[in-house]
Amino acid sequence: MSMTAYINARLIDPASGLDTKGTLVTEGEKIKAFGADETAPEGAKVVDCKGRILCPGFIDMRAHRVDAEAALKGGITTVILQPDQTTVIDTDAVVERIRRRSEDSETVNVFPMGTATRGMQGSQIAEIGQMMQSGAVGFTDCRTPVSDSQVMRRLLEYSGHFDALIVQFAEDKSLASGAVAHEGEIATRLGLSGVPAAAEVIQIERDCRLAELTDARIHFALISSREGVDAIRSAKKRGVRATCSVAPHYLHLNDNALEGYRTFAKVRPPLRSEEDRLALIAGLADGTIDTLVSDHDPKSADVKRLPFGQAAEGVVGFETMLPLALAQVHAGKLELMTLLRALTSTPADLLRLPMGRLKEGVQADLVIFDPEKPWRISQDDLVSSAKNMPFDTLPVQGQVWQTVVAGKPLYTAA
Amino acid sequence: MSTHSTGPAPYPRAEVSPPSGELFPHKHLLGIWGLDPTAIKHLLDTADGYAEQNRQAKKSTDKCEGLTQINLFFENSTRTLMSFEIAGKRLGMEVTSMSTGTSSIKKGETLLDTAATLNAMRPDVLVMRHADSGAVKLLSEKMDCAVINAGDGRSEHPTQALLDALTIRRRKGRIHGQTIVISGDVAHSRVARSNIYLLNAMGARVRLVAPSTLLPKDVDRLGVEICHRMEEGLEGADVVMMLRLQQERMQGAFLPSLREYYQFWGLTHEKLKYAKEDVLVMHPGPMNRGVEISSDVADDLDRSAIEEQVEMGVAVRMACLDILTRGLREEDGQ
Numbered sequence: 001m002s003m004t005a006y007i008n009a010r011l012i013d014p015a016s017g018l019d020t021k022g023t024l025v026t027e028g029e030k031i032k033a034f035g036a037d038e039t040a041p042e043g044a045k046v047v048d049c050k051g052r053i054l055c056p057g058f059i060d061m062r063a064h065r066v067d068a069e070a071a072l073k074g075g076i077t078t079v080i081l082q083p084d085q086t087t088v089i090d091t092d093a094v095v096e097r098i099r100r101r102s103e104d105s106e107t108v109n110v111f112p113m114g115t116a117t118r119g120m121q122g123s124q125i126a127e128i129g130q131m132m133q134s135g136a137v138g139f140t141d142c143r144t145p146v147s148d149s150q151v152m153r154r155l156l157e158y159s160g161h162f163d164a165l166i167v168q169f170a171e172d173k174s175l176a177s178g179a180v181a182h183e184g185e186i187a188t189r190l191g192l193s194g195v196p197a198a199a200e201v202i203q204i205e206r207d208c209r210l211a212e213l214t215d216a217r218i219h220f221a222l223i224s225s226r227e228g229v230d231a232i233r234s235a236k237k238r239g240v241r242a243t244c245s246v247a248p249h250y251l252h253l254n255d256n257a258l259e260g261y262r263t264f265a266k267v268r269p270p271l272r273s274e275e276d277r278l279a280l281i282a283g284l285a286d287g288t289i290d291t292l293v294s295d296h297d298p299k300s301a302d303v304k305r306l307p308f309g310q311a312a313e314g315v316v317g318f319e320t321m322l323p324l325a326l327a328q329v330h331a332g333k334l335e336l337m338t339l340l341r342a343l344t345s346t347p348a349d350l351l352r353l354p355m356g357r358l359k360e361g362v363q364a365d366l367v368i369f370d371p372e373k374p375w376r377i378s379q380d381d382l383v384s385s386a387k388n389m390p391f392d393t394l395p396v397q398g399q400v401w402q403t404v405v406a407g408k409p410l411y412t413a414a
Numbered sequence: 415m416s417t418h419s420t421g422p423a424p425y426p427r428a429e430v431s432p433p434s435g436e437l438f439p440h441k442h443l444l445g446i447w448g449l450d451p452t453a454i455k456h457l458l459d460t461a462d463g464y465a466e467q468n469r470q471a472k473k474s475t476d477k478c479e480g481l482t483q484i485n486l487f488f489e490n491s492t493r494t495l496m497s498f499e500i501a502g503k504r505l506g507m508e509v510t511s512m513s514t515g516t517s518s519i520k521k522g523e524t525l526l527d528t529a530a531t532l533n534a535m536r537p538d539v540l541v542m543r544h545a546d547s548g549a550v551k552l553l554s555e556k557m558d559c560a561v562i563n564a565g566d567g568r569s570e571h572p573t574q575a576l577l578d579a580l581t582i583r584r585r586k587g588r589i590h591g592q593t594i595v596i597s598g599d600v601a602h603s604r605v606a607r608s609n610i611y612l613l614n615a616m617g618a619r620v621r622l623v624a625p626s627t628l629l630p631k632d633v634d635r636l637g638v639e640i641c642h643r644m645e646e647g648l649e650g651a652d653v654v655m656m657l658r659l660q661q662e663r664m665q666g667a668f669l670p671s672l673r674e675y676y677q678f679w680g681l682t683h684e685k686l687k688y689a690k691e692d693v694l695v696m697h698p699g700p701m702n703r704g705v706e707i708s709s710d711v712a713d714d715l716d717r718s719a720i721e722e723q724v725e726m727g728v729a730v731r732m733a734c735l736d737i738l739t740r741g742l743r744e745e746d747g748q
């Protein structure tokens with residue numbers, strides 16, 4: 001089997017805390033050896049990393065489209081597909097088809113999440129066990145919270161049999177009804193209807209109580225407010241098995257981005273105040289927020305270039321996830337190791353996936369990136385299937401140089 | 415008085431002429447937000463002239479002869495639409511109006527496609543009303559001609575604020591220093607927002623009086639005082655502007671009942687006693703008599719400026735049309 005030696009790398013393994021200069025050797029699809037003293041074996045193909053960071057490929061727990069090319073460009077080697085597809089992922093057959101397609105092709109690994117309730121209707125529990133057997137790694141109704149407390153309780157109770165992860169969208173349905181922005185000064189001035197942070201907290205508090213009652217795991221999809229972070233923090237302190245994610249745009253923007261009715265900044269939950277933004281960064285830094293996700297959601301100009309209230313929600317996030325998150329590292333607000341853990345081993349552990357760590361014998365899913373390299377985000381350079389993002393022309397630092405999936409370099413920067 | 419906040423206006427605006435020397439250096443009139451006092455004053459001064467002209471027997475001029483004005487209303491309106499039509503015609507414009515029933519939006523055409531189509535017809539001014547906040551701005555990005563916002567969602571209704579300001583200025587002599595109460599459904603009102611920005615820019619003291627269900631969050635940060643009781647709110651008021659309460663808000667979701675609303679927030683002579691003797695009563699219309707305002711207050715000739723507001727509406731819209739087309743007529747902006 002062919003071997004490749006990645007030399008002159010800064011090897012980082014967030015799971016073990018390893019951070020050292022050294023070499024990593026892959027053989028076929030797997031990691032063979034790595035370490036400071038490792039050298040390129042005879043006959044191995046040598047890749048000079050030139051001091052760049054080499055770490056496990058990123059696992060993106062929340063994407064609405066696979067968009068493989070964009071994912072690879074962003075250093076993402078595993079995409080967790082949300083069930084809100086044209087054919088809603090709510091049966092084992094659909095899960096199996098997606099898994100098989102992923103296994104049969106040389107591209108990013110794709111694992112779907114199934115719906116938590118049938119057809120995301122919120123009334124009947126979906127076939128969690130069967131979907132899990134077929135390869136589903138979590139269960140969520142996407143942007144529809146499971147509102148009925150009894151259904152949610154049973155869902156959590158039942159999921160325990162399979163150690164399945166239930167992912168809840170933290171938003172009280174009726175408080176959020178009709179809202180398109182964060183309830184505050186900006187929404188008031190722009191004349192947009194807003195949703196208060198309380199909508200998020202109410203959902204988190206209820207579900208944490210239910211998780212406590214049922215001793216189940218619960219994950220909150222996207223946290224957007226200071227109060228939300230506080231609620232998770234106190235639940236964790238009580239011993240609730242609650243975890244949560246945040247996406248880079250919530251760390252980088254506040255609701256000022258809506259100025260001029262910029263629909264590219266329309267996301268759900270909405271971008272909130274500066275105070276919320278800072279609390280989210282602090283939450284990620286202190287581990288209250290467990291994982292960083294892209295929430296990659298390509299939307300065509302047809303559904304974005306509409307009056308704000310009618311425009312679709314969502315941003316493309318694969319290609320900008322790393323540099324936007326690194327901005328917080330460069331600003332001294334986030335440890336690099338913490339960030340990488342939120343992108344690799346933590347999502348892997350939550351989803352019970354074997355990847356996300358440097359370990360002999362595991363599949364060689366790797367990303368090699370330069371954390372300092374300055375560049376400018378440009379809509380024209382995106383390879384995503386759509387260009388909806390509010391970061392055009394933003395100068396950033398940190399760029400992926402190479403992405404390796406199952407031992408094969410599938411993306412290398414020009 | 416239990417006012418919750420007296421925060422300053424968030425963005426102080428200096429009253430100086432812009433370096434270009436142009437008094438109204440804008441292509442469109444999309445809102446009051448972003449206009450400086452010089453530009454507002456220029457609009458009001460120009461409108462004042464038209465107000466005089468409109469009281470003459472010969473009201474029309476050929477100032478804008480040969481120019482085309484399109485009124486595009488995606489929301490029902492009679493008075494605003496008619497006011498813009500009359501304003502355009504009095505300036506000698508070719509005026510065409512289209513309202514939602516006949517538009518292709520109903521057939522699924524997007525707003526930007528509509529914009530492209532209209533743009534191809536080469537109008538000189540487009541007046542637009544739409545039910546979505548920000549819709550007029552979006553459309554203006556695709557238009558070569560001047561665009562006037564005739565009301566978008568809950569966002570802005572700049573000509574209404576201008577006509578209100580003109581009415582106040584004519585009746586009270588000035589806007590600066592006046593205590594102006596805005597009462598009613600501020601949360602869903604574009605009229606309230608435009609008025610807040612304009613009155614603040616011109617140095618008035620703005621006070622909102624409404625039940626908290628009808629006030630948007632953090633509205634105090636727009637530089638207004640907040641009051642929940644009419645009796646307190648009206649104290650020392652020079653002007654009180656009532657807002658129209660939409661029927662659909664009256665039934666339970668925002669307010670318990672119409673009867674209760676009238677009792678606590680309806681404007682009556684009884685409550686007006688708390689305001690200044692010479693208080694001016696205004697309403698953008700159409701009024702719900704016996705809901706937000708009693709008939710005898712609305713019809714009080716000494717205090718009510720409601721009809722004058724309508725009259726000033728035409729003058730203000732003539733001024734807007736005039737100023738925004740000056741470039742086309744190669745007329746000096748001064």
